[in-house]
Amino acid sequence: MANDNGNDTRKAALSSTVRGLDVDMSDASNLHLVARKAPARDMPTHVYDTLYEAILSGVIAPGERLMVDEVAAHFGVSKIPVREALKALAASGWVQIRPHRGTFVRPLSSQELRQVFEMRRVLEPYCARLAAGRRTEEHVRELKALVKEGMEAVRDGDVVRTTAVNSRFHNVMAGAVANDLIFDTVTGLEARMRRYFIAVDWKQRRESMSQHKAIMEAIRDGDGDEAERLTLAHLEHTEALAFSSVRQIADG
Missing domain, CATH: 1.20.120.530 (GntR ligand-binding domain-like)
Structure with missing residues (x-):
């Protein structure tokens, strides 16, 4: 069961994203709330699947920035599988890769x-x-x-x-x-x-x-x-x- 502090963090993030429905709200990262289960398959797929579910469930909020270094450190992997996973998420339309700015979860619209x-x-x-x-x-x-x-x-x-x-x-x-x-x-x-x-x-x-x-x-x-x-x-x-x-x- 998630602790109360984790729930409060998620609710606060979700509330902020809805207030500006078409606006990015990316000041804080909720990556620490994402599970770090050991993969039973290749690492890029594991990172993709875990981030995908976190995005759909609202753990990672719309408009939130996903930094390659932070994601790699969270999963304990190199940057290569993280970049592959983020590119796949972008191809699926769940994140947006913005040149010279970074990768952001697609905002609500x-x-x-x-x-x-x-x-x-x-x-x-x-x-x-x-x-x-x-x-x-x-x-x-x-x-x-x-x-x-x-x-x-x-x-x-x-x-x-x-x-x-x-x-x-x-x-x-x-x-x-x-x-x-x-x-x-x-x-x-x-x-x-x-x-x-x-x-x-x-x-x-x-x-x-x-x-x-x-x-x-x-x-x-x-x-x-x-x-x-x-x-x-x-x-x-x-x-x-x-x-x-x-x-x-x-x-x-």
Whole structure:
């Protein structure tokens, strides 16, 4: 369990990034909060995967600077695998390498948030309809377990866990469609959304998880019409809540 000081540091960093949604907030480094587990594979991949998860979970805040020397010292490696990992993160769009300035985690953007929801509204309701007709019993068990875990995370006030569970629910639903292109697109959108879920303080997460339960039941029952309708309503609710929360924090 993370200590209170670590949680306070992360919350402060996240709060500062949201206040200026399109502005870099890179004064402090949260690299010390990143895990240093020994790699079970090549070092560049280990550094990439660890930083990637830290960025998505909000441990490393949007706009934060990643210094090669500091990252290398943190992982106890040379600069070479760190540079390789940062280049790969830049190619994936998670960091920006600015000449003569350094490497920075891509800041949050209201434009990106709007674009992601435009894509989700087009794709995910149809995905839910297909999932209702193609899901297996294993998919239903996974969705049911994620609904339960999500409710528990909300009850415990665990923002990071709630966000991860939310993404996994949508990813499992996409997996039930048995279409690799749909799955890759949805998981990519969900990865982008995780940073926004972390960065804003949503007071209605319980309602969102209740909506997941209704979607799960429609998919379980093979009701494609209902699954599609519920998913669209869920996305509209989530989008309105996201932008409302972002505006409130920015104004505060």
